[in-house]
Amino acid sequence: xxxxxxxxxxxxxxxxxxxxxxxxxxxxxxxxxxxxxxxxxxxxxxxxxxxxxxxxxxxxxxxxxxxxxxxxxxxxxxxxxxxxxxxxxxxxxxxxxxxxxxxxxxxxxxxxxxxxxxxxxxxxxxxxxxxxxxxxxxxxxxxxxxxxxxxxxxxxxxxxxxxxxxxxxxxxxxxxxxxxxxxxxxxxxxxxxxxxxxxxxxxxxxxxxxxxxxxxxxxxxxxxxxxxxxxxxxxxxxxxxxxxxxxxxxxxxxxxxxxxxxxxxxxxxxxxxxxxxxxxxxxxxxxxxxxxxxxxxxxxxxxxxxxxxxxxxxxxxxxxxxxxxxxxxxxx
Amino acid sequence: xxxxxxxxxxxxxxxxxxxxxxxxxxxxxxxxxxxxxxxxxxxxxxxxxxxxxxxxxxxxxxxxxxxxxxxxxxxxxxxxxxxxxxxxxxxxxxxxxxxxxxxxxxxxxxxxxxxxxxxxxxxxxxxxxxxxxxxxxxxxxxxxxxxxxxxxxxxxxxxxxxxxxxxxxxxxxxxxxxxxxxxxxxxxxxxxxxxxxxxxxxxxxxxxxxxxxxxxxxxxxxxxxxxxxxxxxxxxxxxxxxxxxxxxxxxxxxxxxxxxxxxxxxxxxxxxxxxxxxxxxxxxxxxxxxxxxxxxxxxxxxxxxxxxxxxxxxxxxxxxxxxxxxxxxxxxxxxxxxxxxxxxxxxxxxxxxxxxxxxxxxxxxxxxxxxxxxxxxxxxxxxxxxxxxxxxxxxxxxxxxxxxxxxxxxxxxxxxxxxxxxxxxxxxxxxxxxxxxxxxxxxxxxxxxxxxxxxxxxxxxxxxxxxxxxxxxxxxxxxxxxxxxxxxxxxxxxxxxxxxxxxxxxxxx
Numbered sequence: 001x002x003x004x005x006x007x008x009x010x011x012x013x014x015x016x017x018x019x020x021x022x023x024x025x026x027x028x029x030x031x032x033x034x035x036x037x038x039x040x041x042x043x044x045x046x047x048x049x050x051x052x053x054x055x056x057x058x059x060x061x062x063x064x065x066x067x068x069x070x071x072x073x074x075x076x077x078x079x080x081x082x083x084x085x086x087x088x089x090x091x092x093x094x095x096x097x098x099x100x101x102x103x104x105x106x107x108x109x110x111x112x113x114x115x116x117x118x119x120x121x122x123x124x125x126x127x128x129x130x131x132x133x134x135x136x137x138x139x140x141x142x143x144x145x146x147x148x149x150x151x152x153x154x155x156x157x158x159x160x161x162x163x164x165x166x167x168x169x170x171x172x173x174x175x176x177x178x179x180x181x182x183x184x185x186x187x188x189x190x191x192x193x194x195x196x197x198x199x200x201x202x203x204x205x206x207x208x209x210x211x212x213x214x215x216x217x218x219x220x221x222x223x224x225x226x227x228x229x230x231x232x233x234x235x236x237x238x239x240x241x242x243x244x245x246x247x248x249x250x251x252x253x254x255x256x257x258x259x260x261x262x263x264x265x266x267x268x269x270x271x272x273x274x275x276x277x278x279x280x281x282x283x284x285x286x287x288x289x290x291x292x293x294x295x296x297x298x299x300x301x302x303x304x305x306x307x308x309x310x311x312x313x314x315x316x317x318x319x320x321x322x323x324x325x326x327x328x329x330x331x332x
Numbered sequence: 333x334x335x336x337x338x339x340x341x342x343x344x345x346x347x348x349x350x351x352x353x354x355x356x357x358x359x360x361x362x363x364x365x366x367x368x369x370x371x372x373x374x375x376x377x378x379x380x381x382x383x384x385x386x387x388x389x390x391x392x393x394x395x396x397x398x399x400x401x402x403x404x405x406x407x408x409x410x411x412x413x414x415x416x417x418x419x420x421x422x423x424x425x426x427x428x429x430x431x432x433x434x435x436x437x438x439x440x441x442x443x444x445x446x447x448x449x450x451x452x453x454x455x456x457x458x459x460x461x462x463x464x465x466x467x468x469x470x471x472x473x474x475x476x477x478x479x480x481x482x483x484x485x486x487x488x489x490x491x492x493x494x495x496x497x498x499x500x501x502x503x504x505x506x507x508x509x510x511x512x513x514x515x516x517x518x519x520x521x522x523x524x525x526x527x528x529x530x531x532x533x534x535x536x537x538x539x540x541x542x543x544x545x546x547x548x549x550x551x552x553x554x555x556x557x558x559x560x561x562x563x564x565x566x567x568x569x570x571x572x573x574x575x576x577x578x579x580x581x582x583x584x585x586x587x588x589x590x591x592x593x594x595x596x597x598x599x600x601x602x603x604x605x606x607x608x609x610x611x612x613x614x615x616x617x618x619x620x621x622x623x624x625x626x627x628x629x630x631x632x633x634x635x636x637x638x639x640x641x642x643x644x645x646x647x648x649x650x651x652x653x654x655x656x657x658x659x660x661x662x663x664x665x666x667x668x669x670x671x672x673x674x675x676x677x678x679x680x681x682x683x684x685x686x687x688x689x690x691x692x693x694x695x696x697x698x699x700x701x702x703x704x705x706x707x708x709x710x711x712x713x714x715x716x717x718x719x720x721x722x723x724x725x726x727x728x729x730x731x732x733x734x735x736x737x738x739x740x741x742x743x744x745x746x747x748x749x750x751x752x753x754x755x756x757x758x759x760x761x762x763x764x765x766x767x768x769x770x771x772x773x774x775x776x777x778x779x780x781x782x783x784x785x786x787x788x789x790x791x792x793x794x795x796x797x798x799x800x801x802x803x804x805x806x807x808x809x810x811x812x813x814x815x816x817x818x819x820x821x822x823x824x825x826x827x828x829x830x831x832x833x834x835x836x837x838x839x840x841x
Contacts, residue, residue, distance in 0.1 A: 193443050196434060200423055207421035210405075211435040271425040 008264045008316070012279040015308075019286065027293040033162050034169040035289070043285035044174040045240065046256055047278065048233040051185040052226035053260050054277045058189070059222045060202040060269025061118040064253045065107060065126035066230040071249045072133045073099040073227075074234025078244050079138055081148050089150040096231035103129055104227020108220045126250065134246050142244040155239030174236050181229055186274055188225075198222060202269030258305060259284045262312045283308060336361050336493055336525055337413075342381055342391035351377045353549045355391070359494055364516060364526045366536045366557075369546030369569055375529055378546070379496050383415045384408040409439065412493030416500060420483045422471045429454035429467040431482050436489040457485035460522070461515045477508035484515065494525045501535055505621055513539050533562050545569055579771050581795045581811070583611025587646075589779050590662070590748045592631070595640030600626040601803040603640075608748060610777040613770065615794030617785055618827055623803040624783050625667055628750045631781075632664040633657040645747075658687070661747035665737055665754055667783075673737040674725050681707035681721040683736050687744050710739035715765060731762025738769065749773065750781040755789060767793055787823050799826045 023030045049066050056063045073096035081092060103125070110121045133139075144152065158170025189195040197218045200208035205215050238244050263280030265272030287304045291297070337359040344352040352374045359365055367375040380386045382393060384405040393400045395411045403411070422431050433453040437445070454467050463481050471479055480500055487495055497516075501509045516526055516539055530536055536543060536557075543560060545552040545568045552568050560568075590608040595601070601623030608614055618624045629635035631642070633651040642649055644660045651657050657664070666672035675683055685692060685703045692702040707721040714735040718728060725736055734754060741749060751770070755763045770793060774780055784790055790797055797809040807826050813819060 191445055193438060193445060196426075196430070196445055197438075199426060200434065203423035203425055204421065207423060210421050212406075212438040266425070270423070 006264075006273075008319075009273065009276050009279060011315070012263070012276070012283065016279065016283060016286065019290075023290045023294055026295070030290060030293050032169075033164060035293075037169050037171050039282075039285050039289050041172040041174060041240065042289065043281050044172060044178045045233050045237045046259065046281050046285070047178045048181045048229050048236065049226075050256055050260055050263075050277045050281050051181045051274065052229035053256055054263075054265055054272050054274065055185060055189065055198060056118075056222050056226045057260060057265050057267065058202045058269060058272045059198045059218060060205065061111070061219070061222065062257070062267075063107065063122045063223065063226050064119065064257065065103070065122040065129060066226055067249045067251070067253045067256075068126040068129040068133075069100050069103045069227050070230040070234035070237065071246070072103060072129045072234075073097065073231030074238050075133060075244060075246060076137055077231075077235070078142070078147065078151070078238060082142060082146055087148040087150050089154055092148070092151065092235050093232055096235050097228045098231070100227035100229070100231025100234075101224045102227070104223040104225070104230075105220060107227070108223035111223070112216050112219055126253070130250050139246045141246065144242045147238070147242065147244060151235075151239045152242055154236075155242050172240075174240065177232060177236055181232070182274060182278070189274070194218070194221060199270060202266075202271070204270075255284065255305070256281075258309045262309055264312075264316065266316070267313075334361050335359065336395065337382070338394040339378075339382060340392055340394070342378065342393075343389045344377055344381055344386060345389055351549050352381065352388070355551050357544060357551070357554075359525050359527060360542075361493070361525050362520055362523045363541045364520050364528055364539050366528045366530065366540040366543045367546060368529075368531065368533070368536055368543060368565065370531075373546040373569075374549040375546050376498065377549075379415060379498060379527070379529065382408065383413055383496065406439075409490060412491055413496070414487035414490060414492035414494070415496040416480075416483045416487060416498065418498050418500075418502070420479055422479055422482060422486075424472040425470050427468050427470055428465055428474065428478075428482055431471050432457055432485040432489055435486055439490065453489055454485065457488045460488055461485065461518060463515070475508075477504050477511065480504065480508075480512060481515070484519075488519075492524065494527060495519070496527045496529070498529045499531070500528075501530060501532060502620065506619070509535065533565055536565075537562070577767075577771070577792065579613055579774065579793050579795055581611045581613075582775055583609070583777055585610045585777065588643075589645055590631075591641075591643040591646075593641040593643070595627070595630065595637050595642065597626065597630060597635065597637045599803070600635075601630075601800065604798075604800075604805050606798060606805075606808075608779045608781065610747075610779055611774050612796060613774050613780045613782055613794045615790040615797035616781055616783045616800065617787070617790050617797060617823065618800030619785060622800040622827075624800050625752055627800070628664060628752050628781070628783055631657070631748075631750060632662060634664075658744065661745075663687075663741035663744060663746035663749045665734075665741060665749070665751040667752040667756070669730075669734060669737055674733060676726040677724060679722050680711065680716070680718060680725055680728075680736055683725050684710050684721075684740050684743055687740050706743055710743055714739050714742070714769060729762075731758045731766070734758055734762070734766065735769075738766070742773070746778065748779045748781065750783070752783045753785075754782070755784070755786070785827065787820055787827075790823065791820055797823065799823060801827065 020030070029035065049070065052066060053063055076099055077092050077095035080095065081087065107122055107125055110125065111118050114121065154173060157173040159173055159175065161168045161170040189198065197208065197213040200211060200213055201215045201218055208215060234249070237249060241248075259280040260272070260277050261267060261280070262283060263273065263276035263278070265277065284305055287301055291300050291304075335358045339355065339357045342352055342355040343350070355378060357378075367378070369375050377386065381388045382403070384403040384407060387402040393403060395413070400407070429451050433450040436453060437450070451467055458465055458481070461481065461484060465474070465478055465481065471482060474482070484495070500512065504512065513535070516528070520526060528536070528539060540557040543555045543557055543565070545555070545565070547569060586609055588607045588609050591606070593605050595604045604627060606614065616624050616627070626635055630637045631651065633653045633656050636652065642651055644662075649660055651660065651662070670676060675686065681703055684707045689698065692699050692706070704721065711718065711721055716728070716732050716735045716739065718732060725733055728736070738754070755766060758766070770780060770782070782790070782794055791814065795811045795814070797814060798805055799807040809819065809823070
């Protein structure tokens with residue numbers, strides 16, 4: 001296993017640094033601790049699901065239903081808490097993650113049973129899960145007054161505060177679930193046979209089977225894991241916005257797919273790095289929150305994200321072609 | 333020599349077709365045992381029965397003193413049977429070390445990965461075969477030859493007693509083949525049994541102790557390597573002395589249709605010149621990687637040459653794309669028929685009309701009647717055996733599929749038809765039908781460039797032969813040269829200059 005950063009990650013870092021310097025020169029506001037902490041806070045939810053998606057994509061699959069799972073999990077568990085009066089953060093996380101696992105397993109079972117491309121299945125379940133929730137559970141919005149208070153405390157909580165001239169800036173506690181998810185994903189991918197099996201089936205399912213792996217079990221785990229992280233992310237998100245809407249989150253999936261792909265993950269599976277995904281998410285949120293600082297309207301956001309995505313994929317594909325040419329494989 | 337595996341009376345049928353008929357084979361430790369035979373003779377089926385992929389219908393397999401009716405893949409591996417398939421089954425994006433160690437660790441039931449152990453396993457196995465490799469490189473970054481080594485090491489790591497190698501040399505260069513053979517001999521010395529499947533007879537004779545010949549699912553016999561020579565071996569393999577009708581050019585028109593002058597693409601082929609007349613069947617022969625396919629692709633606009641001139645009917649032409657090639661009347665039958673030659677899930681008629689779709693379209697709408705007419709015409713002419721022109725191409729046999737590809741191009745009435753290994757994976761019957769057709773095309777004034785490394789085929793079909801080696805044209809043979817005695821042997825020698833002796837190979841390393 002390589003410890004050092006690869007060429008591609010270095011390139012992403014350079015992009016981030018150059019862009020940050022540029023923004024800072026245009027508008028010194030950017031250098032404020034508050035701005036940095038804000039970016040960390042808003043990107044934290046995305047990071048959590050990005051790790052789940054990364055694992056799915058390494059296994060050669062794709063999941064576009066995770067935002068629907070996040071919404072389903074968080075909405076259902078918070079709705080239950082409002083109705084029953086339970087006010088316990090751990091309960092919220094546990095229930096939401098549990099629902100996430102169940103929905104993720106449904107994805108895996110459908111993919112395995114119907115032998116259809118994961119993209120189609122999860123596109124279907126995305127709508128299915130969302131529809132089931134709004135039809136059979138509830139489609140009411142809940143404002144901050146009704147939500148359990150533990151949620152509000154978590155959303156506003158800070159790890160530490162830094163006092164500056166005009167007020168204070170705090171680093172969000174949402175960073176803790178992000179770090180936990182990141183470390184857990186790392187341990188699974190690099191330290192367990194299961195993790196190597198995930199990478200193996202992403203490389204070549206038939207070879208993985210010959211090496212003694214069971215693709216079905218691996219797939220169950222992968223989609224279940226993605227579902228669990230999505231469920232947890234839903235709670236973090238609800239806590240941050242301090243409200244519960246039945247139509248949020250769903251629709252943002254592809255932005256996160258973009259972030260993970262920008263991070264160097266192969267859409268065909270078998271390869272992907274945790275730190276790369278972190279960088280991918282950072283790039284997107286950096287653009288998201290700094291365009292206004294340099295005087296561009298937020299409509300430029302999509303343009304930049306799109307451009308970076310295309311360039312990132314082009315660079316990896318070019319590197320691949322050069323490699324293939326060296327081995328006498330002509331793909332053009 | 334102790335027998336470690338005895339297979340007796342193995343039979344296997346697929347939907348009524350007998351793939352294996354009463355096969356008895358004994359494999360001894362410390363011996364290299366070659367299985368030879370034509371395509372589809374049952375050698376691969378046999379390997380799959382032993383390794384547990386298929387369950388034999390009858391017969392038994394005795395290994396390590398136990399008799400099995402059939403083995404599961406896991407049982408086979410536990411008994412030390414390891415198969416290296418042609419595709420090698422490696423993980424491209426994982427490191428060399430991990431590829432070698434992972435199967436062993438997985439079968440030992442490890443749940444946690446210890447990367448130090450992974451490396452030490454990999455190192456130990458690589459030392460066994462005396463190869464040095466960067467353990468941290470991914471397999472995708474290593475050469476074909478090194479991937480072969482990784483696959484061997486992976487098998488050794490799992491304590492292999494019998495190593496089956498299914499055509500391991502097809503994608504290797506000559507030097508690499510020499511090196512591989514050296515490793516095989518080394519492993520044999522260490523007491524491993526190796527079952528080597530190859531259709532390259534020179535390689536078989538270099539390493540084999542024992543040769544078992546298959547034909548149509550039957551075992552013809554076991555032979556000591558020294559009791560056979562190439563001639564007797566190919567006689568046993570095919571069951572006949574194949575003599576195809578020799579081609580003689582009858583066309584009177586001597587103005588060249590296609591001339592190439594000093595065509596070069598560095599690293600692939602260099603300074604190739606040839607002049608092609610109507611009615612010529614030009615044999616272009618050489619090993620994989622000799623530049624033959626690369627040159628063919630250049631003539632069809634897929635692999636632009638760096639320098640040199642291509643003239644079509646006397647005019648200098650820049651063939652920059654397959655469209656341009658088609659306009660010049662050049663057609664290419666690709667080596668990989670499945671991916672590059674056919675729309676495998678579409679009907680015969682759609683395949684046949686695909687190259688001239690523009691001419692049967694009116695304002696963008698396909699004239700279905702014309703499409704049917706054309707399809708019928710070429711299905712009849714080329715004797716494609718099919719119930720109808722609406723049959724999906726993928727359901728036809730290899731030979732009939734190839735006839736569809738040929739029909740597709742003949743329908744465009746090309747002046748020059750480049751055929752890259754047109755008979756690969758095709759049964760003997762279809763083969764001679766295809767030869768017959770090719771002769772007919774040439775008689776009617778078409779020029780054909782026929783790429784093949786089967787010498788018999790080249791001798792039967794071509795009136796001129798160009799031999800490529802490492803991108804250089806090393807010899808041109810005219811019709812009168814080909815008529816000489818010993819021309820066949822000369823071509824064979826020129827193509828490969830034989831597998832180098834193992835000791836010479838060692839010196840080169």
